[in-house]
Amino acid sequence: MEDLKELVSPLPKSEVKKVKSLFALHKGRVVVRCKECDQLELVDDRAFHTNIGHWYALGLHPRFSPVAALKMTGQTRAEMSILTGYSAGGNNRYKVEEMRKIFYSALKTARTKEEFLSLMHPYLFADLVSGDTTYRLETGFKEKYEKREFTPDDFFKEDSQELRRLILRSGISIKDVKSRLELIDKDEEGELYRMKAKGNEEPPSPRFPFRGDREPNYLYVVCPSTGQEYLLGVPQNFTKPKDARRWTFGLEPTAEFVKEA
Amino acid sequence: MSQKVYRQGDLAFIPVTDIPKDAKAANTRVIRTGENGGVHALEEKSSAVMYEMNGVRYILSEDGVGIVHGEHKKVDLPAGKYEIRVQRELGQEGVRDVID
Numbered sequence: 001m002e003d004l005k006e007l008v009s010p011l012p013k014s015e016v017k018k019v020k021s022l023f024a025l026h027k028g029r030v031v032v033r034c035k036e037c038d039q040l041e042l043v044d045d046r047a048f049h050t051n052i053g054h055w056y057a058l059g060l061h062p063r064f065s066p067v068a069a070l071k072m073t074g075q076t077r078a079e080m081s082i083l084t085g086y087s088a089g090g091n092n093r094y095k096v097e098e099m100r101k102i103f104y105s106a107l108k109t110a111r112t113k114e115e116f117l118s119l120m121h122p123y124l125f126a127d128l129v130s131g132d133t134t135y136r137l138e139t140g141f142k143e144k145y146e147k148r149e150f151t152p153d154d155f156f157k158e159d160s161q162e163l164r165r166l167i168l169r170s171g172i173s174i175k176d177v178k179s180r181l182e183l184i185d186k187d188e189e190g191e192l193y194r195m196k197a198k199g200n201e202e203p204p205s206p207r208f209p210f211r212g213d214r215e216p217n218y219l220y221v222v223c224p225s226t227g228q229e230y231l232l233g234v235p236q237n238f239t240k241p242k243d244a245r246r247w248t249f250g251l252e253p254t255a256e257f258v259k260e261a
Numbered sequence: 262m263s264q265k266v267y268r269q270g271d272l273a274f275i276p277v278t279d280i281p282k283d284a285k286a287a288n289t290r291v292i293r294t295g296e297n298g299g300v301h302a303l304e305e306k307s308s309a310v311m312y313e314m315n316g317v318r319y320i321l322s323e324d325g326v327g328i329v330h331g332e333h334k335k336v337d338l339p340a341g342k343y344e345i346r347v348q349r350e351l352g353q354e355g356v357r358d359v360i361d
Contacts, residue, residue, distance in 0.1 A: 093360075159352055160360040162295070216351040223270065225334040232359065233351040248348050248359075249273040255264035261334035 035059035054084070058108055066103075069113035070120070079125045079136075093159065099123075130166060137163065145170045152180045156195075156215075161230060174220075174229050181218060190221040190241040192234070219244045225261040269328050269336045271348040271359045272301055280319040280342050284312035292318060292328070292345060301330050318345040 030048050034041045036059060043052065047065075055062040070080050081087035085100025102123065110116035117124070122140030129135075130145075141163070144150050148171035155167050155177045168174060181193035194217045216233035219241055223230070238244040246255050267274040272293060289311065292301040303309050303320070304327035312319040320326065320343040328336045348359040 092357075162360065223333070226270075226332050228332075232348075235351055248350060249266070249268070249346050250349065251266060251273065251275070251346075252264050255266050257268055258265045259336055260268040261270075261330075261336045 032056050034061050036061045054104065054107060058104055060108070063111065064113040064116070066107060066113075066116065069116055070124075072113075073117060073124050075125055083120065083123060083125075128166075130169065135163075135166065152177045155231075156180070161232075164231070165228070168229075174231075177231065178220070184217065185240055187241050189245050190219055192238060192241040192244055193218045193220060193231075194236070217244070219248065221245060267328075267336050267338055267343075269301060269330055270299075270333045271295075272328075273346040273348065274320070274328070274336070274338055274343040275346060277319070277342050277344045280312050280321055281314050284314035284319055287311040287313045287318060293347065299331055301328060301333075303327075304329050304335070319343060320345065 028045050029042050030045050031040050032043050032048060032053075033039075034056060041061075043056075047053075048056070051065055051067040052062040054066060066084070067080060070083060075083065078087065078089070082089045082094050082099060084103050085096050085098075088094050088096050103120070106116050106119035110119055122138065122143075124139045125136055126139045126142050127134050128137055128142045128145060144154065145166060150167045150170050150172050152172055155164055155172065158164050158167060168177070178193065180196055182196045184192040184194055186192070195215050217236050217238065218231045219234045219238075221230050221232065221241075222228070232248055234244040234247060238247065243253055246253055249255075265276060287310075290303040290305065292303065292311065294300050303311060307322065307326040308324060309320055309322035309326035312321065320338065322338060322340055322343075325340045326338050328338065349356050350359050
């Protein structure tokens, strides 16, 4: 919240006396300079630091409460932390800086909370029911799932193996996905692939502000007890699936799996 | 001699000579819960004890222990000491545990 601190202090010397007087009268509030209105404004301390302070950070006078707007859509506290760029979420999944940019861009563009929610719509968390499981994930993902609009690129943009399985249930197959890959080698333990070069075309970039930008090679393996297929990212230096598979568990190259399920 | 490893889904159980002295009893049977509720756990009837140090878990089993999971078949570990290792992969940002 460095940006917000800058807005609160230091204040011009000429204003200090006035500010001290205001503080005495209004405990639990802060005096903030609103750049848009070019004036000092008295704001609830808590609301400033957790909610409407974002407007002041953007140099704007608050138009609505972004937190109240997000709450209207059923976002939890943890989800709001992700959406406002404070938290990377479980597994450190989201890029905080990128999410903050998206959030601030929506605030700057929107004149009403409805417009704000419309701009944030693809990123808002929603329930997706598949089989016996309810997933909590971004609306953009849910809509693609329901419309069966996923492409193999979406598969590679997704970090979570569980969500990759959802993508495979929604219109594309592991064969479609593997068509984007080039086989390096296969053995009794799996298949090792690299992403096919596509001329000057950019590799798929993350669909949501995920962390990172490097494309790994992929190890294709099938779970012996569930039959579930996996594509796991592995370093590009491996040439044998067996070696890459041992790397995924940090094992010696000679390690032997005596029992697997 | 090569490492002999047991595996259930995204977990490997690697026999070790010793469990670190400072490891503390974890007081739970749950080894790992996936993002969507799949649980790897020590079989209920077993007397095996799980230990933890610096985020790494270990199993001490004097009579052998079954590792159970809702989707994967049971894996029986012979009596001994094991380090539990979570499968990792290379994501676009670097190495991370498999998110399953």
